[in-house]
Amino acid sequence: MSERIEASYLIETPFDLERACDVMAGEQSCGTFTRLAAETDELREQHAARVESIEPLEDVDSPSLPMPTRPQPPGTRYRRARVRLSWPLANCGTSLATLMATVAGNLYELKEFSGLRLLDLSVPDAFADAWPGPQFGIQGTRQLTGIDSGPLIGTIIKPSVGLSPTQTADVVAQLLEGGIDFIKDDELQANGPHNPLEARVDAVMPLVREHEQRTGRKVMVAFNISGDLDEMRRHHDYVAAAGGSCVMVAVNAVGLSGVSELRRHSALAIHGHRAGWGMLSRHPLLGIDFAAWQVFWRLVGVDHLHVNGLDNKFSESNDSVTASARACLTPLFQPPRPAHTVMPVFSSNQTACQADATWRAVGGVDDLIVTAGGGIMAHPDGIAAGVRSLRQAWQAAALGVDAAQYGREHPELARALEAFAP
């Protein structure tokens, strides 16, 4: 592994590609174009960002992002390219906040660009030593839940917001009875006055504990503790004291330093929700790819990260979802450090129908959390049948057996395929 930080970008510019890349590199390190007396050759040699490669792509005839302050003459072509920049570790050390300001900071505003998106990021081994990474990750989550193989089958409590603690517990009771592995709060449901976190824990956890004593099954409930740090630590401790195994945070809303501090405090798995992700990623020529974004949260140490799902109800393509899940499952360092694995979480419109395609898309692994709403609750034979249908679909996928064929001996799967066929 190099001692330099490397980042790849998709860019679009009406200017000469080399010149535009020099502007990027200058803006994000010593500043190339207004050279000052103090910017010696030695300083530049040691600290300037380097343009490692420029791979020209297609041209387009209109800018992807408006360029309000410098309209280009008619007929201007906008060149796209994939470029790789690198920085010495000396510039920001292993600080993730400064790394973020370096690879995803002011450069988005540069008027030389009509498109700029961070695609990928690799960091030196020093980051692996400086950051804890996930405390539980894939193996730890399996141990906490006692589920050795297959994805964790989960759901999100709905309606998203508005249930009282008692009503939440009623939903949880049905889900436990149905044999679910994983339950999570919605990202809109944290500590609102109508359903305070502690009251919800008080209502839900006795059911979870009683269920474990009765069945031996340790259902994981991700309580949404997103908030200020004192609040998150207090709520983490409350969940832990009640026998819980997981807390959830909306990572974009809480931010890097807050999630990092929670990780250092935490004895529980941290479920990372990515609410707001569309703002960072929805335009293909702006923002950040999941592959780069997840590096920060894995180093900080969340154990699970949301990746949407195949055939979801949102605007994201299946290719993008697949790439995100694979990113979570790809080691950040070579040789791999087991502690840095993170479990991808599938959600949105998921039923038994997507199991086979998902299995194949992620490369034949099932170290996943698969959350389904309607795919469980709206199964014609009820919640338990919905949960079983998902397990059966994943068994079929792992066995390489066609789902319809597997359904002949697994009626819940057959019914689900019929009910939820696209």
Added chain:
Amino acid sequence: MSERIEASYLIETPFDLERACDVMAGEQSCGTFTRLAAETDELREQHAARVESIEPLEDVDSPSLPMPTRPQPPGTRYRRARVRLSWPLANCGTSLATLMATVAGNLYELKEFSGLRLLDLSVPDAFADAWPGPQFGIQGTRQLTGIDSGPLIGTIIKPSVGLSPTQTADVVAQLLEGGIDFIKDDELQANGPHNPLEARVDAVMPLVREHEQRTGRKVMVAFNISGDLDEMRRHHDYVAAAGGSCVMVAVNAVGLSGVSELRRHSALAIHGHRAGWGMLSRHPLLGIDFAAWQVFWRLVGVDHLHVNGLDNKFSESNDSVTASARACLTPLFQPPRPAHTVMPVFSSNQTACQADATWRAVGGVDDLIVTAGGGIMAHPDGIAAGVRSLRQAWQAAALGVDAAQYGREHPELARALEAFAP
């Protein structure tokens, strides 16, 4: 003030506007379109987001954001509208993290939209009671620096990254000698191994203290302490112990909970840098307007917020810069709470030339920090003349005197106008 949270959005959709707005409201509250048994009329009445108004704007013939999973037939029109949604305070209480997930969360990914941008946000008075707001703000920053009128004239230490602590101190010595009011680290310069924060404070602060003893002028230095919480608290304390008055954080990189925790710990002014802002705002049909974004950071309690500058080197228009600065200066609550004012920070390509236009753009106030690089360092008669030229330009603006005319009796201004004329 209403007891509801209100947010305005610019949307674009190929669907019926009312239907699309119902999808937004549903996704961000109880979920309207897949109504569950537990979603009673009472629950909806109390917790559903409400579409308060829909103001149709122009139609366009191609989508602003790609809609990969549902291509529309040729000839489809994309309707734009300004819409206002509201939520009961009961849903998220005064949690800023949950507010963020509510008003700027999953909705960006909805496939019903080819454009969605959060424009504005207003919150009930309960938020004013729950959050500290800026500790110093405009008046406190004036007190800390002893500058009663006119903008604080400042600069950013350059090269951005690569100077040693001693080299940084050499630059600071020149700036102090030149009569500057405010000096800040670049956002790329925090605690890298080549220039650790504590070594930089050790090198810089004796000069600042000596300068104060000699001249009575309390120059504010914003040391960039962005990082993990332990690190930020330790560095804050180090700056405070050395007699400093300000710390800087890259708010997007540190995040809401981290900045909030720093605010609760802090005895110093918090200078909020917005590195990464372009990612959130550069596309006009995606992301978030500054007016909405700044609500979060003001409540959390930063004292200064960057707003770019007129005729800047980036892609942002002067109208957008003006709107951002005005947002900082507009009370969040009625009646206004003085503690919630924040000082806008102008930067990027600033010289004496923009003073008059900036003064007029922000409505005839000078409660600002104006940072200039070349506008100070590259003044033909040196740094002191550069600083004086900016002060003179702002005096002329406040007096309503034409800058060129004022320059006849103020040679530094005259030379600046000549040197930096666009």
